[in-house]
Amino acid sequence: MTRKLLRNIGVPVLSLLLLLALWQAIVVGFNVAPYVAPRPWQAILSVTQNWSTIWPLALGTIRETVYGFLIGAFLGVFLGVVMAKIPVLQRSVYPVLVLSQAVPIIALASPLVLILGFSIMPKIVIVAWIVFFPVTVNVVDGLSHVDPDLINLARVYGAPRWRTFVHIEMPATTTPLFSGLKIGATYAVTGAVIGELAASEGSSLALYQEHANSNLNAAAVYGTTMVMTAIGISWFLLVVATEVAATPWQRRSVARRYPWRRARFETDGAASIVSSLSKGES
């Protein structure tokens, strides 16, 4: 257990530290000026020293990322299901969705700010815009690759279509669904930052960084980037944790015993007397 924990957490942390060491080595080795690129500890220090300014801004970025992601994820699943189930929609809507992703998101950001104002709304829309697509594509693929024999088996049992969907098709799509969500999670914070930049008014993490940039405060620029990256990574890890919790069968051989299930086990001693297996009984 400890070995596994060490490997799963220790190794990523170690590679992160190596990355910082490499950064340090390059900046020192090539004698890079501090206003071009700071030392890693200078960047970190600039964050910790200005934490009271940065944290509320970061909170705003987190809010945009999370709301946008959740809206994008639900929209993505909905579109994926609808398109997989209605072939006409798949043929007509899919090209539009591809088009929506081909439009450079930066070109979309400014008009969105004009339409929706300087509130949180345009940022949420941009994040959702980026997140829904990989989710939709993966859900459509997942639903169209469910084993047809499994669906036929459900038909032989006389299962109504909605039960087949709930108990067979959706669970069978969990893995591709989470692939889409993980891709979306890594891009979500990028969308939020683009939205903040396009707004160019009010206070936000992206504008804080812009301000530092124009002051030639490289430490603050790099520090802010680290904060943004940390938001992205944290959100990604949260999605991964959700996947792990939602798909115990991919790692475990035996199902966990839950207290409420144990209670159920004890109550049906009497029920077993009722059941029997004689021929043709229904």
Added chain:
Amino acid sequence: MENTLLELRGVTKRFGEATALAETSLSIHEGSFVAIVGPSGCGKSTLFNVIAGLLAPDGGEVRLQGEPVTGATGHVGYMLQKDLLVPWRTVEDNITMAARLTRRVNNVDRAEARRVATEYGLGDFLRHYPRALSGGMRQRVAFMRTLVTHQPLLLLDEPFGALDAQTRLDMQQWLLQVWRDTGRTVLFITHDVDESLFLSDRVLVMSPRPGRVVADITNPLARPRDMETLTDPAFIELKSRIMHLLHGGAS
């Protein structure tokens, strides 16, 4: 014993130009074990899919217990070579799958799943996910899932086809035991003549292009059957007769 459970009257099925199943009529007695042998493409699976209601025949009628069920589903137990266990459900929850797909699973369903699994040697694996089971165990779970549907007729389409020889023999004996205990009627597709004779009361031999039943052979071998059955002279004789039918006397 002599009650007719399943009756096919003049059933035909075409796929475009190809006749998958030429006019077929047969009746299956309640409680019997009928094997269907034939090469690939002889319409065995088409026949099954018509009986199960997955395919509507182009002509003819399927009756179960006297009721017409042509093209309707929900009246047979059905099992394939693929176990079709869902990886996200435990053994217990896989066994109750039919109930989950048609109504709510209740405590009676769960108690029965546990009872059947315990009775047939999987009692210690109820909370396991299918990935933790061997091929033979998975097929047993698939069979239990078929059994607890309480359908009088079980359609088994090469259920042991993917298993190794030893496991397959174990499974065949296990299936005979369950069949004896529960008195269901079994239609069993296989391309293995030994298997068909080892298990059945009656063997239907099918032939392709067009798919049709070319022989209906009563299997008189005494039960219970065991390893000795496989070397019984009567077994060898029946086997050679079926082989001739399958390979046009070439063997």
